[in-house]
Amino acid sequence: xxxxxxxxxxxxxxxxxxxxxxxxGCIAISVGATPVGxxxxxxRMSLTGDxxxxxxxxxxxxxxxxxxxxxxxxxxxxxxxGMAVALLSGLVTRVTALREDASLAAFYLISLAxxxxxxxxxxxxxxxxxxxxxxxxxxxxxxxxxxxxxxSLSVLTLAALFRPLVLECADPQFLRSVSGLSAxxxxxxxxxxxxxxxxxxxxxxxxxxxxxxxxxxxxxxxWAASIGWLVIAAVAVAMLSSLSGLxxxxxxxxPSGPAIILVAxxxxxxxLVFGPTGGLVARALLRPHFNS
Amino acid sequence: xxxxxxxxxxxxxLGLMPRLAGAALVIAALWAGFFWATARPGAx
Numbered sequence: 298x299x300x301x302x303x304x305x306x307x308x309x310x311x312x313x314x315x316x317x318x319x320x321x322g323c324i325a326i327s328v329g330a331t332p333v334g335x336x337x338x339x340x341r342m343s344l345t346g347d348x349x350x351x352x353x354x355x356x357x358x359x360x361x362x363x364x365x366x367x368x369x370x371x372x373x374x375x376x377x378x379g380m381a382v383a384l385l386s387g388l389v390t391r392v393t394a395l396r397e398d399a400s401l402a403a404f405y406l407i408s409l410a411x412x413x414x415x416x417x418x419x420x421x422x423x424x425x426x427x428x429x430x431x432x433x434x435x436x437x438x439x440x441x442x443x444x445x446x447x448x449s450l451s452v453l454t455l456a457a458l459f460r461p462l463v464l465e466c467a468d469p470q471f472l473r474s475v476s477g478l479s480a481x482x483x484x485x486x487x488x489x490x491x492x493x494x495x496x497x498x499x500x501x502x503x504x505x506x507x508x509x510x511x512x513x514x515x516x517x518x519x520w521a522a523s524i525g526w527l528v529i530a531a532v533a534v535a536m537l538s539s540l541s542g543l544x545x546x547x548x549x550x551x552p553s554g555p556a557i558i559l560v561a562x563x564x565x566x567x568x569l570v571f572g573p574t575g576g577l578v579a580r581a582l583l584r585p586h587f588n589s
Numbered sequence: 590x591x592x593x594x595x596x597x598x599x600x601x602x603l604g605l606m607p608r609l610a611g612a613a614l615v616i617a618a619l620w621a622g623f624f625w626a627t628a629r630p631g632a633x
Contacts (some may be wrong), residue, residue: 314626314627317625317626318626318627320626321622321623321625321626324619326618328615349612438627441623441626441627442623445619445620445623448616448619449616449619449620452612452615452616453609453612453616454610456605456609456612457605457608457609458606458607459604460600460601460602460603460604461601464601476598476601478598478601509611564631
């Protein structure tokens with residue numbers, strides 16, 4: 298085995314460029330996508346994130362058809378498809394009797410089927426796996442620049458719109474009544490969701506990208522009570538999950554994307570039981586106090 | 590009414606500068622990480 302425990306931690310990143318790139322890509326996704334996931338969770342829109350992740354698939358598939366495994370074409374296609382599904386499901390909700398969750402579900406199921414159909418009829422199974430599960434160990438400079446740019450834009454936008462976003466989670470009617478920022482905030486937030494899913498899709502694939510967005514946010518909910526700390530805790534959980542997942546995949550030859558998401562899942566499970574803010578143990582310890 | 594809206598807008602933007610400064614630090618660290626990951630020699 299290793300001479301020292303820290304050697305197991307540092308050696309893969311010191312020796313291999315692809316491991317450093319994978320780590321940076323995951324950290325960029327953690328910094329950009331996870332805070333967006335926190336606001337999705339607070340707005341009770343966690344499943345919307347999942348639906349949107351599937352919705353970008355046909356756009357990315359059309360980009361793949363036009364230009365092969367081109368970063369620019371697949372990103373642009375994914376962005377257009379994601380925004381189209383978000384806007385169309387909102388429009389259908391406004392002009393028909395269908396609720397937003399049902400129209401979003403309908404659009405994302407159609408998108409998913411269409412995307413898989415396009416990729417599998419024109420490409421190989423390897424291409425389909427690339428689109429569905431990503432290639433975190435094969436991130437090139439262009440992909441890293443894209444991920445870091447999306448993360449930078451997300452952090453700046455969230456810093457600027459933090460208070461309107463928090464208010465929209467707590468009391469959207471109040472925000473609408475006192476400020477014209479409500480519509481701007483909502484649309485900007487949806488754009489951030491789609492942007493981060495498209496970025497995450499290059500590293501973790503359409504099926505896994507939403508995992509690094511929602512699981513750390515759900516885990517952090519059991520450790521932090523204020524929204525600021527919730528964001529910080531979620532980003533910390535996402536980064537630790539990324540690091541642990543990559544190391545596990547390196548040392549035990551596991552697929553990297555699922556390993557990262559499974560570690561985030563374990564963090565969620567541990568938080569659910571031991572988290573001091575509403576975790577199972579904390580609630581069990583509090584109960585006698587309430588009973589007396 | 591306009592004065593009231595301005596007051597509400599000011600409340601919504603409270604603490605903007607410290608948050609933007611924090612965001613700038615995070616972004617600087619991220620891009621430093623980019624140069625660390627891409628500039629150093631290593632396999633692949």
